[in-house]
Amino acid sequence: xxxxxxxxxxxxxxxxxxxxxxxxxxxxxxxxxxxxxxxxxxxxxxxxxxxxxxxxxxxxxxxxxxxxxxxxxxxxxxxxxxxxxxxxxxxxxxxxxxxxxxxxxxxxxxxxxxxxxxxxxxxxxxxxxxxxxxxxxxxxxxxxxxxxxxxxxxxxxxxxxxxxxxxxxxxxxxxxxxxxxxxxxxxxxxxxxxxxxxxxxxxxxxxxxxxxxxxxxxxxxxxxxxxxxxxxxxxxxxxxxxxxxxxxxxxxxxxxxxxxxxxxxxxxxxxxxxxxxxxxxxxxxxxxxxxxxxxxxxxxxxxxxxxxxxxxxxxxxxxxxxxxxxxxxxxxxxxxxxxxxxxxxxxxxxxxxxxxxxxxxxxxxxxxxxxxxxxxxxxxxxxxxxxxxxxxxxxxxxxxxxxxxxxxxxxxxxxxxxxxxxxxxxxxxxxxxxxxxxxxxxxxxxxxxxxxxxxxxxxxxxxxxxxxxxxxxxxxxxxxxxxxxxxxxxxxxxxxxxxxxxxxxxxxxxxxxxxxxxxxxxxxxxxxxxxxxxxxxxxxxxxxxxxx
RNA sequence: GGCCCCAUGGUCAAGCGGUUAAGACGACGGCCUCUCACGCCGUAAUCAUGAGUUCGAUUCUCAUUGGGGUCACCA
Numbered sequence: 001x002x003x004x005x006x007x008x009x010x011x012x013x014x015x016x017x018x019x020x021x022x023x024x025x026x027x028x029x030x031x032x033x034x035x036x037x038x039x040x041x042x043x044x045x046x047x048x049x050x051x052x053x054x055x056x057x058x059x060x061x062x063x064x065x066x067x068x069x070x071x072x073x074x075x076x077x078x079x080x081x082x083x084x085x086x087x088x089x090x091x092x093x094x095x096x097x098x099x100x101x102x103x104x105x106x107x108x109x110x111x112x113x114x115x116x117x118x119x120x121x122x123x124x125x126x127x128x129x130x131x132x133x134x135x136x137x138x139x140x141x142x143x144x145x146x147x148x149x150x151x152x153x154x155x156x157x158x159x160x161x162x163x164x165x166x167x168x169x170x171x172x173x174x175x176x177x178x179x180x181x182x183x184x185x186x187x188x189x190x191x192x193x194x195x196x197x198x199x200x201x202x203x204x205x206x207x208x209x210x211x212x213x214x215x216x217x218x219x220x221x222x223x224x225x226x227x228x229x230x231x232x233x234x235x236x237x238x239x240x241x242x243x244x245x246x247x248x249x250x251x252x253x254x255x256x257x258x259x260x261x262x263x264x265x266x267x268x269x270x271x272x273x274x275x276x277x278x279x280x281x282x283x284x285x286x287x288x289x290x291x292x293x294x295x296x297x298x299x300x301x302x303x304x305x306x307x308x309x310x311x312x313x314x315x316x317x318x319x320x321x322x323x324x325x326x327x328x329x330x331x332x333x334x335x336x337x338x339x340x341x342x343x344x345x346x347x348x349x350x351x352x353x354x355x356x357x358x359x360x361x362x363x364x365x366x367x368x369x370x371x372x373x374x375x376x377x378x379x380x381x382x383x384x385x386x387x388x389x390x391x392x393x394x395x396x397x398x399x400x401x402x403x404x405x406x407x408x409x410x411x412x413x414x415x416x417x418x419x420x421x422x423x424x425x426x427x428x429x430x431x432x433x434x435x436x437x438x439x440x441x442x443x444x445x446x447x448x449x450x451x452x453x454x455x456x457x458x459x460x461x462x463x464x465x466x467x468x469x470x471x472x473x474x475x476x477x478x479x480x481x482x483x484x485x486x487x488x489x490x491x492x493x494x495x496x497x498x499x500x501x502x503x504x505x506x507x508x509x510x511x512x513x514x515x516x517x518x519x520x521x522x523x524x525x526x527x528x529x530x531x532x533x534x535x536x537x538x539x540x541x542x543x544x545x546x547x548x
Numbered sequence: 549g550g551c552c553c554c555a556u557g558g559u560c561a562a563g564c565g566g567u568u569a570a571g572a573c574g575a576c577g578g579c580c581u582c583u584c585a586c587g588c589c590g591u592a593a594u595c596a597u598g599a600g601u602u603c604g605a606u607u608c609u610c611a612u613u614g615g616g617g618u619c620a621c622c623a
Binding site: 040041042044074076077079080141145148152156159160161162163188189190199210213215216220223225226227228230232233236237252253254255256257258259278280281283322323326327329330333351352353354355356357358360361362363364365371411415416417418419420430475478479489491504505506507508509510512513514517519520521522523524525526 | 549550551552553554555559560561562571572573574581582583584585586587615616617618619620621622623
């Protein structure tokens with residue numbers, strides 16, 4: 001068969017040559033060892049934790065080596081595309097602070113290696129497909145979906161490998177005349193690769209996380225161009241990552257199965273293979289067994305979930321870093337305030353087995369991340385969150401930022417900061433009593449003492465509270481009240497013989513605490529009272545004395 | 549079913565031929581303490597199984613088992 005003629009017949013509109021295209025994508029001039037990575041999502045309008053997990057690797061690898069991290073939109077499947085999908089991707093990356101150096105933007109392209117939307121690159125793929133046809137390495141195939149399904153059934157019965165290969169690759173044997181006739185009859189067709197592979201032979205690959213492996217050669221005549229002339233992932237991946245100069249391809253391990261196809265394609269095209277990093281899947285415990293996190297079943301996989309739950313962005317990132325490089329945790333302990341990006345990220349430390357997503361651990365990481373923030377930072381985060389998810393809290397905070405920040409400053413800073421806040425959702429419960437609107441006292445939390453005595457203590461203290469006293473004077477006053485009620489101020493003494501006293505200083509403090517904060521626990525009462533202000537403290541004490 | 553990947557406590561994991569098998573989360577107990585949070589101390593809990601290599605295997609090899617992935621004109 002005259003392959004040149006076939007190529008010309010199939011692609012009459014393609015007049016550029018592969019060489020001309022190659023010339024448009026010169027080698028990048030980067031310093032030695034610089035890595036070029038890419039994030040290549042489909043614009044399905046949905047970004048999940050797994051996307052971020054891989055993207056973090058891409059971003060670190062590139063920016064740690066003074067390389068390039070770019071965004072390429074894989075919009076080859078029109079059916080799955082969602083309007084605004086690209087915008088969602090851009091917004092998520094902006095929010096998570098993972099900046100692209102080049103690639104698709106809302107306005108168009110930023111960079112010299114575009115276009116960065118695959119649909120706009122149709123002519124490029126077709127040029128290379130045309131060349132493959134001319135070399136006899138690709139051919140048109142008219143097999144219908146039904147015929148393919150039948151073939152699959154037959155293969156199942158015969159217990160043979162599924163797919164379009166070898167003797168099953170009927171399109172291989174079509175003559176030029178047959179092809180012409182079918183096309184003229186308007187039959188749709190795809191362009192398939194004529195695989196030179198033999199599954200009995202091995203292809204060798206060294207993965208940056210999985211290590212050395214040998215896989216059977218690919219013998220499937222995979223589809224290169226779909227019937228609409230748009231490439232499949234396999235072909236687009238090879239062409240784009242070659243032209244765009246990607247040095248490291250980071251993707252989920254579900255791609256391992258099709259790696260032989262990609263390697264074969266790179267080899268056939270005479271192009272250098274990129275390095276691959278096949279990351280382990282994020283898993284989840286479901287019933288008794290692990291399973292891959294699914295975006296349909298697991299709401300916590302959607303990034304929106306974290307925004308709503310009020311997990312701060314840096315906490316999500318730190319948690320992901322821990323999963324990615326287990327020594328990150330150790331590093332963080334040694335460098336509590338260091339910029340996350342100064343951590344020496346290393347693919348060698350990446351685990352080759354899938355990690356279970358652990359929400360408890362995430363919350364712990366979040367608690368620690370928040371505890372390291374300044375009150376101002378925390379305030380800004382909460383306000384941003386509350387604006388969308390808790391309008392009442394938002395209004396209260398905005399009404400008096402200085403007051404809110406003073407509240408949030410309690411126990412903040414220093415070597416042992418408080419860690420009350422795990423997510424922004426916790427905030428209302430934690431600081432609510434500082435606001436009259438949210439103050440819902442539960443006097444049933446009062447110690448189990450005679451109500452008359454509780455009332456007496458409340459009134460007694462209300463009459464003498466002095467907001468000018470410092471912390472120690474404040475506590476001395478409370479201790480001094482003890483004997484009057486048969487309480488002891490000495491906890492050790494009390495523990496030795498509880499029956500000797502009507503109560504202790506902790507009981508007395510709790511009575512005051514429940515009255516003032518409405519709960520049995522709170523940060524240091526003395527500080528709380530000062531922030532609340534004398535009037536409000538006394539008002540609450542009296543109010544409680546009436547209701548107990 | 550074929551092919552591929554993976555395998556240390558409940559979870560994340562260190563380990564890379566000889567260790568009392570780290571650490572973190574979680575659980576439990578205690579200390580500190582006016583409560584809580586923090587912090588500190590401690591307890592329980594792991595090398596899936598079977599062969600082989602070796603003086604010696606958690607570590608290397610091979611099976612088995614288990615888990616996961618993949619076999620589209622989806623990525």
